[in-house]
Amino acid sequence: MSGVEIRKVASGEADMRLDRWFRLHFPDLGHGRLQKLLRTGQVRVDGRRAKAGARLEAGAEVRVPPLSDGPPPASPRPKNEPSDADAAFIRSLVLYRDDDVIALDKPPGLAVQGGTGTHRHIDAMLEALRFDAPEAPRLVHRLDRDTSGVLMLARSRAVAAALGKTFRGREVRKLYWAIAVGVPEPRLGRIDMAIAKLPGRAGEKMAVDEDEGQRATTYYRVMEAAARRLAWVALWPQTGRTHQLRVHAAALGWPILGDGKYGGPAAFIAGQGLSRKLHLHARALTLPHPATGAPLVVRAPLSGHMKETWKFFGFDPDDAGDPFAELP
Numbered sequence: 001m002s003g004v005e006i007r008k009v010a011s012g013e014a015d016m017r018l019d020r021w022f023r024l025h026f027p028d029l030g031h032g033r034l035q036k037l038l039r040t041g042q043v044r045v046d047g048r049r050a051k052a053g054a055r056l057e058a059g060a061e062v063r064v065p066p067l068s069d070g071p072p073p074a075s076p077r078p079k080n081e082p083s084d085a086d087a088a089f090i091r092s093l094v095l096y097r098d099d100d101v102i103a104l105d106k107p108p109g110l111a112v113q114g115g116t117g118t119h120r121h122i123d124a125m126l127e128a129l130r131f132d133a134p135e136a137p138r139l140v141h142r143l144d145r146d147t148s149g150v151l152m153l154a155r156s157r158a159v160a161a162a163l164g165k166t167f168r169g170r171e172v173r174k175l176y177w178a179i180a181v182g183v184p185e186p187r188l189g190r191i192d193m194a195i196a197k198l199p200g201r202a203g204e205k206m207a208v209d210e211d212e213g214q215r216a217t218t219y220y221r222v223m224e225a226a227a228r229r230l231a232w233v234a235l236w237p238q239t240g241r242t243h244q245l246r247v248h249a250a251a252l253g254w255p256i257l258g259d260g261k262y263g264g265p266a267a268f269i270a271g272q273g274l275s276r277k278l279h280l281h282a283r284a285l286t287l288p289h290p291a292t293g294a295p296l297v298v299r300a301p302l303s304g305h306m307k308e309t310w311k312f313f314g315f316d317p318d319d320a321g322d323p324f325a326e327l328p
Helices: 018-025 031-039 084-092 122-129 157-168 244-251 260-267 304-313
Strands: 005-008 061-064 094-097 101-106 148-154 173-181 188-192 195-197 206-208 217-226 230-237 280-288 295-299
Touching: 018 031, 084 122, 094 295, 101 122, 122 148, 148 157, 148 295, 157 280, 173 244, 173 260, 173 304, 206 244, 217 244, 230 244, 230 304, 244 260
Parallel strands: 148 280
Antiparallel strands: 005 061, 094 101, 101 148, 173 230, 173 280, 188 217, 195 206, 217 230, 280 295
16 A cells, blocks of 8 residues: 555444454554554544544544555464364354354353463354354453353444444343352342452452452342352342452452352362362343344353252252342
8 A cells, every 4th residue: 555545434343443443454554563653643533643442433534544664564364264173163052143143152161262372262263153144253242261151242343343332331231140159148239349450460360459440340149058158149240340250259258169269268168079160150141132122131051060069059040030130
């Protein structure tokens, strides 16, 4: 590209971040080069300077400066096609599918996206979920690697933008099930504790921090208890902070079973033969359908180790109802 170009944002690209828009249209433009163009004001949106994370509106005009004087483009990466085994595996996880969305039953232990040392993850298998669509589905939210349950995907860029707004608002109702080590009191309550990322090289670990943290709110209800040792707890996060449910539970003295990261030794029960895996499950997701606006409810059955724990204590997952029906 040798001269300045003005490009209009398409309707299907509405609400896309500016840096992702450049990645789509100019895949050979490196991150560092784009940041320099932004810092020097050579990239503009509707005539104004913009940051990489700026959200674009349909019809906005993006000034694209000459790009030929940058460093040589990187060699294009080969298309990330999943193996036949991974394609069959990811398709077996489909809970719900229509023209706009796909919901998966994410198993515990499988990462949603890649990272250092993580090569097998859902994001790398999405091409196998294209089915008859012109593009592969896109992630619109996340679950922790060790959390199981409902994961929603958008089947087009436009739907991803719409769902992104929905998830950032308060229209999505998330229901989680967990086994708590200890029995929360009172048995129905609301947790308001701000959460911040711990400094240093501890990895992605969060902590309650009322001074520096971001507001985080969770409703909980004890569904059933096994003596005073543990309880089946339903959790409804009102906010979406990293590791919010795990941090809140541990801070109140009833860590989630198997969560050594936040509960330490107190998150395990010896001598019962219980799985040491994390007992946190995204049971249900309720949201307005991006095309019709009608309520869409998707539920995921308990994963293997949690099903065994429910059976061990005689908890009945089929007799749960809506634990927060009386709340607004």
